[in-house]
Amino acid sequence: MWGFRKNSRGIGEDTCRVPNREDSSGVAVLLSNVSTAYPRSKNPALINVSLEVEYNTLTLITGPNGAGKTTLLELILGFLKPLTGVIRVLGFKMPKDSRKVRMLSGYLMQDFMKSPRETYTVMQVVSMGLAAYKGPLTPLNEKDLEAVRWAIKAVGLEGLEEKPIGILSGGQQQRAFLARVLVRKPKLILLDEPFSSLDPEGRKTISEIIDNVRRKLKSTVIVVSHDISPIIEYADKVVEMKSGRIVGVR
Amino acid sequence: MRRLGLLTLCFTVAHAALAGASVSIIASTPPEETAFAFSITAALLVELLYRRLGVEREVISMCTFSFSSAIAMIAVYMAPSVTLTSETASLILWGSVLAVTPAKIVLLVFLVVSLAVYVLSFKLEIDSLLFDVKLAEAEGVNVTLHATILILLTAMAISIILKLTGGFxxxxxxxxxxxxxxxxxxxxxxxxxxxxxxxxxxxxxxxxxxxxxxxxxxxxxxxxxxxxxxxxxxxxxxxxxxxxxxxxxxx
Known part of the structure; x- marks a missing residue:
């Protein structure tokens, strides 16, 4: 079902889209005493956070609303600048090398819902995941399209390829965005509340897909979620956050 | 532009073009070229301040818009009455269909072809930006580059059609x-x-x-x-x- 069957073509056979660039530290994501704040905010969003995420592992970040979970992902992708501390992602210094890290990453955003008037089809939306890798006048080739079809199949949206994404349910849209992450064959996968719109069966399925993909692609996965129960069995590390601080790692 | 959140910036670019055209009345410079220079400067200034200061693009755009409108009004006020009643000034401020010359049509065709080439060359990236700017940026698409190209093309379009509809x-x-x-x-x-x-x-x-x-x-x-x-x-x-x-x- 996941497209990882023997002799299956497409993404399942490959490793990551970009060459492995592991630094000698063995740490994919390193945050050392990092504090940050949103513009015009009176309080810091993260306070002296230190975290190490090893390559090819699955890390869960959990905690209540306002704990700083999404802020952490935004720092990793360079959308926010640290006030203090050091951030290194995939061997790159952040936020200086943001674009390089983003090219190597796949990001599932928390606010993904699209308006019912959105007419881009599922196929188009998933294909857009490859946009940054394509140069001028370089259309998608058959291998790319095959990978797109594989990703759509992997998240269980087969048959909905030509449907406008706007008319899909929240759960189906979330699966489409996950397919967009998968088609990039990212070295680092960042998932922000990937289960928020899914039913229990969907949560279980998506958890299995995430685990399968990270093993096949040798990707490092960070999942931010209130509800970690569907995926905890695959996790290598669980980080608990509260009020902008890490309060527990197990 | 609307999807990219650049609408206010376009509005500002249009009024910067008006300011440029108005200044050209008193400075006796070519109106279209001056309008283009003003609009490009305004667009680049807004982008620069937005990136450097972290202030919302809309706030800087509206500030630049007010400034441009003020320059336009001051230039019109300072223009000698003889110049203001001239055909050139009338074309810049109020527009005329007579301003559509063969050279302008050639320029517009060039602009349309440039836009078509750009869209065809970067179709996937443009689609990605139109669909969701933040997601595209998170995936490594060069948002700044494409926003700048679109603003430049808009500034060119505004400068070319300025005399048709008038700066206002x-x-x-x-x-x-x-x-x-x-x-x-x-x-x-x-x-x-x-x-x-x-x-x-x-x-x-x-x-x-x-x-x-x-x-x-x-x-x-x-x-x-x-x-x-x-x-x-x-x-x-x-x-x-x-x-x-x-x-x-x-x-």
Missing amino acids: LVFSLLFNPVVAVERLSYRRQPLLGALVGGLSGLLGVVVSYFFDTPVGATISMMASIMLILGVTSSSLLEYHRTRRMKTYVST
Whole structure:
């Protein structure tokens, strides 16, 4: 079902889209005493956070609303600048090398819902995941399209390829965005509340897909979620956050 | 532009072009070139401050818009009355269909071809940006580059059509036709928008001829009427669609 069957073509056979660039530290994501704040905010969003995420592992970040979970992902992708501390992602210094890290990453955003008037089809939306890798006048080739079809199949949206994404349910849209992450064959996968719109069966399925993909692609996965129960069995590390601080790692 | 959150910036660029054209009246410089220089400077200034200061693009845009409008008014006020009543000044401020010269048509065709080449070359990246800017940025798409290219093309378009609609109303011809069809058809918006823009221009010229009104203002009025009609008809279509749905459900 996941497209990882023997002799299956497409993404399942490959490793990551970009060459492995592991630094000698063995740490994919390193945050050392990092504090940050949103513009015009009176309080810091993260306070002296230190975290190490090893390559090819699955890390869960959990905690209540306002704990700083999404802020952490935004720092990793360079959308926010640290006030203090050091951030290194995939061997790159952040936020200086943001674009390089983003090219190597796949990001599932928390606010993904699209308006019912959105007419881009599922196929188009998933294909857009490859946009940054394509140069001028370089259309998608058959291998790319095959990978797109594989990703759509992997998240269980087969048959909905030509449907406008706007008319899909929240759960189906979330699966489409996950397919967009998968088609990039990212070295680092960042998932922000990937289960928020899914039913229990969907949560279980998506958890299995995430685990399968990270093993096949040798990707490092960070999942931010209130509800970690569907995926905890695959996790290598669980980080608990509260009020902008890490309060527990197990 | 609307999807990229660059609408206010376009509005500012249009008024910077007006400021440039107004300054050209007193500085005796070529109006289109001065308008283009002002609009590009304004766009780049807004982008630079947005990136460097972290202030919202909209805030800087509105500040630049006010500043540009003020420059335009001061330039018009300072212009000698003889210059103000000249044909050039009249064209810049109020517009005229007579300003459409063969050279301008060639320039517009060049602009359309440039836009088509750009869109075809970067189709996937542009689609990605139009769909979700933040997601595209998170995936490594060069948002700054594409935003800058779009702003440059807009500044060129504004400078070229400035004398047609006049500096005060140039933005309406860029904005109104596109928004008029937005709710009717998302997918065919570029084509329908161009058609509505062309129709506004044609109707504007005809109405202006019969009622002896300024061409630029009349074209803008037609574009505004098209916008009202577009919004109203899409609301009516939605109303009927909902009614049909209710009838279907109840039976």
